[in-house]
Amino acid sequence: MTVEILFSEIAGLYGDAQNAKYLELCLPDAEFIYTDICSEPYFVNNTPDIIYIGTMSEETQRRVIEKFRPFKDRINELIDGGTVIFATGNAPEIFCEKIDYITEKKEITGLCVFPLTVKNDLFKRYNGKVLGTSGDIKVVGFRSQFSFIYGDNSSYAFLQMQRGVGINKESKFEGMRKNNLFCTSCLGPFLPLNPLFTEYLISLTGTSAEAAFREEAMDAYKKRLSEFEDPKVKF
Amino acid sequence: MKKLRFFIALFMAKLATFLLKMLGRNATYMPGEVALKISKDFLGHLKLPETVICVTGTNGKTTVSNLLTSILTKNGYDVTNNSFGSNVQAGIAAVLLQDSDIFGRAKKKIAVLEVDERSSLLIHPYIKPDYLIVNNIMRDSVKRNAHTDFISYIITSALTEKTKLILNGDDLITSSLAPQCKNRMYFGLDAEKPEVSDKPFLRDIVYCPDCGAPLESEYLRYNHIGRMYCTACEKKSPDRDYLVTAIDRENSFFTVDFKGESHTFTLINDNIVNVYNSCAVVAMLTILGLSPEQIEKGFSQSKIVKSRFDTMSAGKLKITFQMSKGQNPIACTRCFNYVASIPKENKLLIVSTDDISDNTNESENVCWLYDCDYSIFSDESIAKIIFTGPRCRDHLLRALIAGVNKEKIVLCEDTDKAVSLIDPEKYTDIYVLYDLYRQEDAAKMRVQFKKLGEGTK
Structure with a gap:
């Protein structure tokens, strides 16, 4: 199995980089390829089993986005072919049509995988929690962001929200999914925080693996889940 | 009309200050809030002290501003400062109005103000500092500070070219701030250069801020603090005007070279972060015209505020209390490193860094744990670690992912019970790492340690 971790030197803010470390521990026999922003992505000429990209600055x-733009067709090919691609934090915004950087007065076209747009305002930081479901898996997570995504993702959301907001404050649908491309605004150690989802994600490659430190990860997950389901806990 | 609002705001805020003091309460925030509610540009109407020094950055601003105030005061200066107050807009307003007359004119000639870096855009349009010290810029609270590009953008946007900058020359993010400010001095550290091969756990700058090419490092002390150069353009860490050339840990001295001479000062704490802080203080005071003797007089009588670093003995037990700001991964990692580097064996650590308010009808965001270097806990000198607080399970998982042996770890959700888990015959060197808002817990532990130590006499 081959796992490509994209740009972890700059796209691994807020603990996101440790998702890659956790995958390494879950998949001790897999080959991990860490691609930096100055190098050509491995996926351009190869088909990794899993690709991960995390949170980054604006x-x-x-x-x-400019790095990916020449490989837009290849990225669509990978998505259509069912490669597992996981994007956290603000990495999903890359797959939208347009990002409007309000504070910096800039606008950029994205990879247009999803018919959605993004508004980024450096003077409006949103902090929140996520309790939702992906299939029959309950997912917990944290969000801290300057941007929201706009458009109708109800038919291809990653999570049906139980508590917390979706792609924007009016939405109850969080993230996006297309085949095995999973996009979530949750950031940080999403995989260690969600051992069941980690096992599911790995299973999509056709491999079965137990989440690393499963017992301890499940203990922490259950504790958080009970807190997130407690109506007294603010969201 | 604006002026009238200002005088009403000033009067109301002074009244609030008076009433709060009558009640024996701190007047370090609320009066400022009152003033700003009435007059949004209140700060802009105050007649400021002749010299305004602001201190900002991620880590160490409280230490630097406290040291500056303390040394200036010991040398006879009367200083307006917010050591005991808030470092956001309302706190700055509160302290300035306290030290102003009924017309809003400053009563003191010099102000040393610690400024929250995120508040720069709310403060500096009104208070254009004569000097701004920036210790460092690195990742901090996920929720509040976002990332270093954001903080750099805020500080740079807030300054005008009038301000003279005193910057950490060993931090390429800090030294690249506010290019519009041409009057710049740099401080840094040449002593105890680490091995070139030492790789920090995290770096907040990897590519050249000018051209985007990869940066190489001569060496890095921690995070991105060290000496760097661009592989493609002329960009590099700047030469330093104030340079620590020696650290004498045994006798608690450090030597700073500036203006072609070497001067030795008392080192108040040998944590490398505090050596940088102390060098910034030497630079600022020298620029203000104090002699090395005057500066040393202040250093020799100063110490770090007890609430941040303190030691106690109880029977055979020696306990070190080290504040480790939760949600601040670099500061915590520095504390972990500091404890691990102390040349002793069989250490026991109590880690109590969970945020109290974020766990009261809340569930704390634990992302920051994964930006902390928990592999430090694998250090052979650390025999036992007690993770305490509501997030103890998260600490355990984080530590296991970092490769720490599970046998070393004890979980104790109830912080009040952590001390009772210690076998005082087995562990005598104890280190308590506690969050800023867990000072009450630390105080309770002191009492518990006293009792625990009695049996070991």
Whole structure:
């Protein structure tokens, strides 16, 4: 199995980089390829089993989009072919049609995988929690962001929300999914926080693997789940 | 009309200050809030002290501003400062109005103000500092500070070219701030250069801020603090005007070279972060015209505020309390490193870094744990770690992912019970790492340690 971790030196803010480390521990026999922003992505000429990209700054986001732009067709090919691609934090915004950086007075066209647009305002930071379901898996997560996504994602959302907001404050549908491309605004150690989802994600490659430190990860997950389901806990 | 609103705001805020003091309460925030509610540009109407020094950055601003105030005061200066107050807009307003007359004119000639870096855009349009010290810029609270590009953008946008900058020359993010400010001085550290091969756990700058090419490092001390150069353009860490060339840990001294001479000062704490802080203080005070002797007089009588670093003995037990700001991964990692580097064996650590308010009818965001270097806990000198607080399970998982042996770890959700889990015959060197808002817990632990130590006499 081959796992490509994209630009972890600059797209791994808020603990996102540790999702890759956790995957390494879950898949000790897999080959991990860490591609930096100055190198050509491995996926251009190969088909990894899993691709991961995490949270980044706005400037980095613009750089990543320009990096990806020449490979737009290849990215669509991978998505259509069912490659597992996982994007966290503001990485999903890359797959939208347009990002409007309100504070910086800039606008950029995205990869247009989803008919959605993004508004980014550096003076409006949103912090929140996520409790939702992906299929029959309950998912917990944290969000801290300057941007929201707009458009109708109800038919291809990643999560049906139980508590917390969706792609924007009016939405109850969080993230996007197309085949095995999973996009979530949740950031940080999403995989260690969600051992059941981690196992599901890995299973989509045709491999079965137990989440690393499963017992301890499940203990922490259950504790958080009970807190998130407690109506006294603010969202 | 604006002026009238200002005088009404000033009067109401001074009244609020008076009433709060009558009630024996702190007047370090609320009066400022009152003033700003009435007059949004209140700060812009105050007649400021002749010299305004602001201190900002991610880590160490409180230490630097406290040291500056303390040394200036010991040398006879009367200083307006917000050491005991808030570092956001209302706190700055509160302290300035306290030290102003009924017309809003400053009563003191010098102000040392610690400024929250995120508040720069609310403060500096009105208070254009004569000097701004920036210790460092690195990742901090996920929720509040976002990332270093954001903080750099805020600080740079807030300054005018009038301000003279005193910047950490070993931090390429900080040293690249506000290019419009041409009057710049740099401080840094040349002593105890680390091995070139030492790789920090995290770096907040990897590519050249000018051309985007990869940066190489001569060496890095921690995070991105060190000496860097661009592989494609002329960009590099700047030469330093104030340079620590020696650290004498045994006798608690450090030597700073500036203006072609070497001067030795008392080192108040040998954590490398505090060596940087102390060097910034030497630079600022020298620029203000104090002699090395005057500066040393202040250093020799200063110490870090007890609430941040303190030691106690109880029977055979020696306990070190080190504040480790939760939600701040770099500060915590520095504390972990500091404890691990102390040349002792069989250490026991109590880690109590969960945020109290974020766990009261809340569930704390734990992303920051994954930006902390928990692999430090694998250090052989650390024999036992007690993770305490509501997030203890998260600490355990984080530590396991970092490769820490599970046998070393004990979980104790109830912080009040952590001390009772210690075998005082087995562990005598104890380190308590506690969050800023867990000072009450630390105080309770002190009492518990006293009792625990009695049996070991």
